[in-house]
Amino acid sequence: MFYREAGQFKTSYATDQQIFPIRQDRIAMAVLLAVAFVAVPLAASPYWLTAILIPFLTFSLAAIGLNILTGYAGQLSLGSAAFMAVGAVAAYNFEARVPGMPLLGSFVLGGLTAAGVGVLFGLPSLRIKGFYLAVATLAAQFFIPWLLVKVSWFSNDSTSGAISTQPLEIAGWLADTPTEKYLLVLTIVAVMALVAKNLIRSATGRAWMAVRDMDVAAEVIGIRIVRTKLTAFAVSSFYCGVAGALYAFANLGSVQPEDFNLDLSFRILFMIIVGGVGSMAGSFLGAAFITLLPIALDLLLTDGAAAIGLALPPGVASMAQLVVFGALIIFFLIVEPHGLARLWQIGKEKARLWPFPY
């Protein structure tokens, strides 16, 4: 009833090529951005910001990165956490070793370093596909964190291997409260999400999807397969690299290559599978699902048990949480294999017609 595009006529291709061609979507997006930039910093508690929103945004960025590679370009990867590690360590080192390096400059250079490493580990994709490629990227996941730990130069020769990150300072503005950190992360993620969307709706994005859907036909059209795949690896790793830098600088406050393990890679993969492979909204929805669900389950199980007068032994709650978490993922995959983004889309299609069935 309210979500209907009737009466919205497009008179130029420019208006039809917008990211959100339907007016209601544009309004919704504007409201969402206003809430994220204004209402949340005013209302959210430090716990919400540091434990939920900042990790959610960081993982959204990593999920966008993996979605570019796997969802749009069709190259399966299990190395996202490794590329995040490269980004984090590189950003730390640029910041520490180059005098007067601005923080955002370090982030960009960290991302570019990750992009270079990503291209290197993307080379096997020129010969192998699918599961075999996933195994090849697994090499990155095992090799890179090991190398970053082994060579102490990367951690500035610190004895413990754990290094604290530099303060988040941009042109004299120091982001040290949770709200400020949140705003910094949110701005970076919002801008990079827009950039990713722009790439996807341009020639590069179409080339990625063409290679994903039918590589022989893409080649015959004149798309260079090698360049397209490696661009996807570069851009994807750039996103993962910046996400890794944000994870280290704004979430953990330290750089520890062990944090970027296979477990994290899998979590990011789950995010795009649950959220929606090949969808920008899916990256955010999946990140929200995977970050929020454990917390929600934790609250539900401990508080729920307390409410019915049952004292759970320590450990049971966290075990039960894992079990429910796994079951929910399987449930979602069976009900909607195309992820939350597809559910959202179906919901919108239904809303267009509501209250009539067709």
Add this chain to the structure above:
Amino acid sequence: MAPQRHIGDVMLSLEHISLAFGGVKALTDIGFDVRDGEIRAIIGPNGAGKSSMLNIINGVYQPTEGRIVFEGREYRRMDPHRAASMGIARTFQNIALFKGMSVLDNIMTGRNLKMRSGLLAQALYVGPNRREELVHREKVEHIIDFLQIESVRKTPVGRLPYGVQKRVELARALAAEPRLLLLDEPMAGMNLEEKQDMCRFILDVNDEFGTTIVLIEHDMGVVMDISDRVVVLDYGRKIGDGPPDEVRSNQAVVDAYLGVAH
């Protein structure tokens, strides 16, 4: 009135082409030419090597022997990218569309080779890249209009019926504004009405854009009606070449299609 069709000089000529996969000889010493502006058909029983022939013309396969002369220049072999940039486009026997993309995006992809903006301009989507997208969108809309698929332009191609998908694939090939269009069984699996539509589109493309067309087709009625000259292959050898009427009365061709008493 349609402009007078003009068939010019030889545009593409294939000389002594042989192709072998390991020990299997797919094509043996085949030679024929295609004139500028004509509709050239390749026919033959299943497994005769027709699709392999198209794959050699646009570089998907490399011939083991022979050479390809395209517009006066001689090539030992083609590669798909070079073929595309020289203006050779094609469709496939089994539809090879990008299933996850909309009709519009599929056809836009056909113009990717003509797009010049760099990665950074695309990332920002301002200025030249934005203008470029709009210019190409307009060109694509003309093709959508031409093939009468306006109503499905935003639909993911995976959801479309077979006949329409075939049309979208033709649209994607046309989007590259090819000088030479290779069609691999454009009418396979279609009903009579769809075949008639497709025939009309092919003739219109040839007429209005002057595009040279090489097509593989099994429907003899169609081949005899729309093509200017026909090549007949059988077991990887050329057994006939000439105008439809001549080919129809060629004894070797009749034998290949109907069989011979032993």
